[in-house]
Amino acid sequence: MDIMIKIFYAIISIIVATVYGLTLGGIVRKIYARAHGRFGPPVWQPFLDIIKTHGKRVSISHGIMFYLGPVFRFAGGLGTYLFIPVIFGSAIFSNFSIAGDLLLVMYFIFFGQLGMALGAGEGGHPYSPIGIARGLSQMTSFEVPFALSVIAIAIQYNTLNITTIVAAQQGGITNWTLFTNPLAVIAAMISLLGMNMHSPFSIVLAPQEIPIGPPIEMNSSFLATLQTNRGLFAAAKLVLFMNLYFGGATNLLIMVIKTFLIYMFSVFVGAAFPRFRPEQSMRFFLKWPTIIGIVAIIFIAYF
Amino acid sequence: MDKKNIKEIEKEMKLANKGLSEKEKTLFSDARPKTVRPLNKYLEKFLNWARAESLWILGFGTGCGAIELRPLMTARYDMFRYGIAPRPTPRQSCVFVIGGYASMKTIKRIVRSYEQMQGPKFVIALGSCTINGGMYYDSYNTINRIDHYIPVDIYIAGCMPRPESLIAGFDKLKEKIKANECDGMNKYVENFDWYKKNQKRVIKDWNMPDYNW
Numbered sequence: 001m002d003i004m005i006k007i008f009y010a011i012i013s014i015i016v017a018t019v020y021g022l023t024l025g026g027i028v029r030k031i032y033a034r035a036h037g038r039f040g041p042p043v044w045q046p047f048l049d050i051i052k053t054h055g056k057r058v059s060i061s062h063g064i065m066f067y068l069g070p071v072f073r074f075a076g077g078l079g080t081y082l083f084i085p086v087i088f089g090s091a092i093f094s095n096f097s098i099a100g101d102l103l104l105v106m107y108f109i110f111f112g113q114l115g116m117a118l119g120a121g122e123g124g125h126p127y128s129p130i131g132i133a134r135g136l137s138q139m140t141s142f143e144v145p146f147a148l149s150v151i152a153i154a155i156q157y158n159t160l161n162i163t164t165i166v167a168a169q170q171g172g173i174t175n176w177t178l179f180t181n182p183l184a185v186i187a188a189m190i191s192l193l194g195m196n197m198h199s200p201f202s203i204v205l206a207p208q209e210i211p212i213g214p215p216i217e218m219n220s221s222f223l224a225t226l227q228t229n230r231g232l233f234a235a236a237k238l239v240l241f242m243n244l245y246f247g248g249a250t251n252l253l254i255m256v257i258k259t260f261l262i263y264m265f266s267v268f269v270g271a272a273f274p275r276f277r278p279e280q281s282m283r284f285f286l287k288w289p290t291i292i293g294i295v296a297i298i299f300i301a302y303f
Numbered sequence: 304m305d306k307k308n309i310k311e312i313e314k315e316m317k318l319a320n321k322g323l324s325e326k327e328k329t330l331f332s333d334a335r336p337k338t339v340r341p342l343n344k345y346l347e348k349f350l351n352w353a354r355a356e357s358l359w360i361l362g363f364g365t366g367c368g369a370i371e372l373r374p375l376m377t378a379r380y381d382m383f384r385y386g387i388a389p390r391p392t393p394r395q396s397c398v399f400v401i402g403g404y405a406s407m408k409t410i411k412r413i414v415r416s417y418e419q420m421q422g423p424k425f426v427i428a429l430g431s432c433t434i435n436g437g438m439y440y441d442s443y444n445t446i447n448r449i450d451h452y453i454p455v456d457i458y459i460a461g462c463m464p465r466p467e468s469l470i471a472g473f474d475k476l477k478e479k480i481k482a483n484e485c486d487g488m489n490k491y492v493e494n495f496d497w498y499k500k501n502q503k504r505v506i507k508d509w510n511m512p513d514y515n516w
Contacts, residue, residue, distance in 0.1 A: 037378040052357040055350035219394040
């Protein structure tokens, strides 16, 4: 019976995170529009887009893997989210955080991309392998500083359990990883720029242009699944960063404020900077954030 | 009806794909498109509202009128506030804006892209050339009436229509979608043979399947 209650709570948590992530996407589109001097689409536009793509009357499939691609992507988003405690000490929003640790979450972040690569590959469109090659190479390069930063945190707190890491940061703003281990946070925040795929690193998923990236052949409900996942995955990543570096949250309001501010970092950078080419972004990730990450590990291990 | 007759009828229902070589024929589908009826009344009404408020246009400029699409994205006209956004691939878009005259080469691509779009799909024909040929009415290389080749929902007259009139056209399209009057996809399926006959009359180098999935 206990597990049934837990599953019920997890479903509530997933719905809240998806709605929050999609609303955040709408707000960000509005902010970009204001930065361009436009009015921009309404905040609820992502929801309308999802309803519309689900409401298509026909859809084209290219095979079994094509079906499974969006499913894997969504499973990646769900897996990432379900093993993160969203609100510290809350029964409803703790998800299944006791069952998994940080390495599992990092695996799930990568898993969706790999599944998507297989699915999009079967689509047979010449642009989708280009998108996949760009996406996976950029993914691999921004995983490096993020992994280094996670190693630094693991050395610092002597654990990989996210709940324990959040617990260690309670009791005042100075206990946050941001202040106890600033170098690791800098490396991770730069890798967040790549993870969110906003402007300097948005060549992978450049919508409204010729190469839309891996989902170019995805239509109707396949695309709607990917869009839903984008909301959930964005929320999951932000919550993960809040837990690891910004002291977690003890209630929903603090969670919303903190994740919003974390997201605003990549939005501000995205509104101000033009786009990198794939090789430029890879070179960038493997240079400065990686050096900062290595220094963070040395600093936390020996000083 | 005996078995032989059913097989013959099934064979007749298949598309001939005469433009393809024997090797290519196995790679493409030869099934005819099917009519898809709307769902129940209230659900369809809700979906039509969502469809009207989220119009993704296919970013494919087929003529000089496509130049009027670009200003729509800028701060001056800002089509995003009406829920209109460009999309790079026919698989994901639902509005096809025919930008002015369609030459013999372009009509082939228009047919291909239109058939690849997932229904319900809408077509906006922009400029006088799409209505009666406009200033190209006697040209050997352009078609005169676009609605002989694909079903059209909204015409925007003018040479060239301003971006404002394009927005007005989109508004009209929204009204029509909400009133459930835009059924171009099924119209195309029902009159499939007539459309194909017209298309094949002007497209001489037909080297694609009869229906592009």
